[in-house]
Amino acid sequence: LELTEGVAVDDPRSAIATMDQLFARGVRMSMDDFGTGYSSLSQLKRFQIYKLKIDQSFVRDLGVDSNDRAIVSAIIRMAQALGIRTTAEGVETAEQLEYLREQGCDEAQGYYFSRPQSAEHITPLLLQRRLAIGG
Template structure:
């Protein structure tokens, strides 16, 4: 299955970078709805990590709100198993789905990823600023980290830093890169 190949490739590349001397890092991999619903998903993930010998805490699996809300009870079970194995979980595109806050507190997640649709206009739109602030505050209250996706401007970055967003992702720093170009970037900015 292509999902397992993508997961294995990402884990292998991360292990190679760490083995070549780069600091310990965490690789985030998106899971599709089909992957997440595989009965043996935790076994597949753990087997790949163990085969490649990447510490479990170096993997973060990203799920969309829609995937987690399709069958929240099953999602909680899978997330509990992965969390118990030391694998980080995050909710991608947070704020765009129909998640229930009662389930959010039950999910064993590490991070909320704020959807770029809220980031795009935070420099000019007071509603987007309020929503992003609320997500960051809620995550902090629940002991979760936040990452903002789609950051492209200095103004967006400044607002997110001021509000205490933990991580930033977007073209402000770099466009998506092939592994060899990303390694060059790592070498230039250790």
């Protein structure tokens, strides 16, 4: 289940209670667009978050902006220290993907891999990729 920062930050106590209940039932949550809102790190440590999704606004200029590289690296390191997985959004180039791999980002999504697909086209695409990697 994906949440935006704003949902969790607007009413942290209620959000924490709800997340704890969902976590107890086996639901894992991702925080989408992390770093773009007004997140509180003191609240983040109490949320039952499985994954932080690094917003594409930080990924877009990884090749040319040292500030974006520093922010992405810091998010990944913080998540690792908290035992939280990371997914980078908006990956469009091999250079971006390589940097994210070097930093230890767990997953990436974006046009580099595929444009959005309709339901009828996604199954053949996934089967083709599975065969290509030997699965």
